């Protein structure tokens with residue numbers, strides 16, 4: 001089922017069908033703050049008010065023209081100005097997909113764009129985390145991260161536990177000041193590069209969190225999985241990590257009570273908050289993760305009202 005949904009996430013025919021279905025809006029609203037900068041600002045204010053930190057993602061990926069990539073950069077620059085003006089930094093930072101900034105067709109353009117966003121984030125008193133996309137982009141993304149961190153040392157990376165290479169990447173990145181978000185991984189990847197069973201991915205996640213929590217960097221444990229969260233808490237105690245030395249991260253709309261519960265226990269918890277009109281790929285990855293969400297989805301597709 002997961003493979004079918006992830007394949008559909010690349011189909012423009014299914015995309016049109018989903019976008020025009022009457023109840024789609026209800027499904028989207030659960031996972032996405034809205035379409036405008038104001039929507040992102042409103043949701044950020046609410047989350048920060050309830051004791052959560054936030055990372056904001058302007059939705060969109062795989063741009064194909066320089067003009068599209070520049071428009072994405074400009075959107076982030078506006079967002080950062082607005083966040084600073086509303087006194088929401090440093091509680092809110094931003095997450096960026098390099099493919100939205102041109103990585104797939106012009107790496108130099110993507111680098112110039114992300115560098116401009118890092119410069120604006122620093123001026124706004126916050127920072128940037130580079131999302132990780134499919135495995136063909138991992139080397140390029142880690143290479144840009146290394147270059148950015150020379151001038152913007154707090155720039156964060158994402159590592160995906162499903163990739164066989166990730167334990168080694170964790171060792172490389174578990175250095176002083178290095179912010180690393182560890183997630184399971186959301187793309188359809190071949191056996192040659194990625195563990196295929198949930199059990200193997202979970203085991204890899206635990207090995208990776210041990211490396212990060214025992215290292216000198218700042219680990220960001222991004223998962224909704226109750227077992228992995230409990231292991232993360234246990235290992236953080238074992239490695240003597242105080243609440244300001246690591247954090248948990250979860251997606252907007254997923255296990256919100258757990259997010260506030262952990263924050264209430266004194267943990268730093270950051271909500272990943274997407275906004276924008278280009279929500280299709282993001283929504284499909286969320287549906288692929290949890291077949292129960294397909295009930296809402298099926299209603300949206302089948303409704304004739």
Ligand SMILES: Cc1cc2nc3c(=O)[nH]c(=O)nc-3n(C[C@H](O)[C@H](O)[C@H](O)COP(=O)(O)OP(=O)(O)OC[C@H]3O[C@@H](n4cnc5c(N)ncnc54)[C@H](O)[C@@H]3O)c2cc1C
Nearest residue numbers: 131132183184185186222223224225249250251272286290
């Ligand atoms: C902050 C953050 C940033 C991320 N950034 C990236 C990235 O840059 N690149 C990337 O490849 N992936 C990213 N991901 C996605 C990640 O890789 C996983 O696909 C996603 O988090 C689901 O895995 P899980 O660890 O929650 O465990 P799962 O095994 O998928 O889920 C565990 C439990 O969490 C709950 N749950 C999980 N997903 C859902 C859902 N969609 N709806 C409702 N309940 C759910 C359920 O209770 C489920 O039993 C990110 C995730 C987070 C939280």
